[in-house]
Amino acid sequence: MSEWVKSERQVEREQIRRTRARRSASVATLSTVVFIVLLVWVVTNSPGWPRVEETFFDGEQFLKALPDVLDGFLLNIKIFLFAEPLILIVGLLVALARGITTPAFFPIRALATLYTDVFRGVPTILVIYLIGFGLPALRLQGIPSDLATLGVIALTLSYGAYVAEVFRSGIESIHPSQVAAARSLGLSHGRTMWFVVLPQATRRVVPPLLNDFVSLQKDTALVATIGPLEALRQAQIHAASTFNYTPYLVAALLFILLTIPMARFTDHLAERTRRRRGA
Numbered sequence: 001m002s003e004w005v006k007s008e009r010q011v012e013r014e015q016i017r018r019t020r021a022r023r024s025a026s027v028a029t030l031s032t033v034v035f036i037v038l039l040v041w042v043v044t045n046s047p048g049w050p051r052v053e054e055t056f057f058d059g060e061q062f063l064k065a066l067p068d069v070l071d072g073f074l075l076n077i078k079i080f081l082f083a084e085p086l087i088l089i090v091g092l093l094v095a096l097a098r099g100i101t102t103p104a105f106f107p108i109r110a111l112a113t114l115y116t117d118v119f120r121g122v123p124t125i126l127v128i129y130l131i132g133f134g135l136p137a138l139r140l141q142g143i144p145s146d147l148a149t150l151g152v153i154a155l156t157l158s159y160g161a162y163v164a165e166v167f168r169s170g171i172e173s174i175h176p177s178q179v180a181a182a183r184s185l186g187l188s189h190g191r192t193m194w195f196v197v198l199p200q201a202t203r204r205v206v207p208p209l210l211n212d213f214v215s216l217q218k219d220t221a222l223v224a225t226i227g228p229l230e231a232l233r234q235a236q237i238h239a240a241s242t243f244n245y246t247p248y249l250v251a252a253l254l255f256i257l258l259t260i261p262m263a264r265f266t267d268h269l270a271e272r273t274r275r276r277r278g279a
Helices: 008-044 049-056 059-098 103-121 124-138 147-172 176-184 189-226 231-242 246-278
Strands: none
Touching: 049 246, 059 103, 059 147, 059 189, 059 231, 059 246, 103 147, 124 147, 124 189, 147 189, 176 189, 189 231, 189 246, 231 246
């Protein structure tokens, strides 16, 4: 059996593609370098740059604040890790509740709709205030008093409403013929949702879910408004004692180092999903 050999035309096409790719990469790199150099030149030659450099880019203050801000950032990560699975559970349950069509369960469907409308309409920071200060004020037995725990509850309630709509859109994107085929095989409504609809819907909503969790990681800083010593709060303490804003830069860099890889991973999954659908 003879080995397949590329034709001269095919080899020429591939060589042209490689040449164009190298040219595009070179142009993109050059334009990026020129843009960055111009941006740095404009900023550093502005009249107020010496004052900005002293206030925001003080190396001594950076190193001094880094250990405390990094320690607080670990709390941000803990809040994120606890809130994320809770948000997924709440969002999925609410999405399923909104899909119930049985008249006897109308109150559940109405309550789920009210929940999504209310918590998508109220800013997250207000939810944190209401939960962080409102729940302890009730003085009910079993209500947590830990501020970080209250922050997790608030973020779960706020983001759960958004994630519920993401799950609901994924469930509704499944063609009705899938449900009809499953029911014709004798599967109940619950088994149809669990074994047929949800696996397909989950794969479709992974990119938007990851996008929500990128936003969640940033919004863990809002918990600082009720007192936990996370990254933003630690930066505020240092800035208040030195009247220098470099600690805020430390906190910003830590969040960037975490969110950018998550954002690129989200883009990768979205591109892979697009290629699969195209195929």
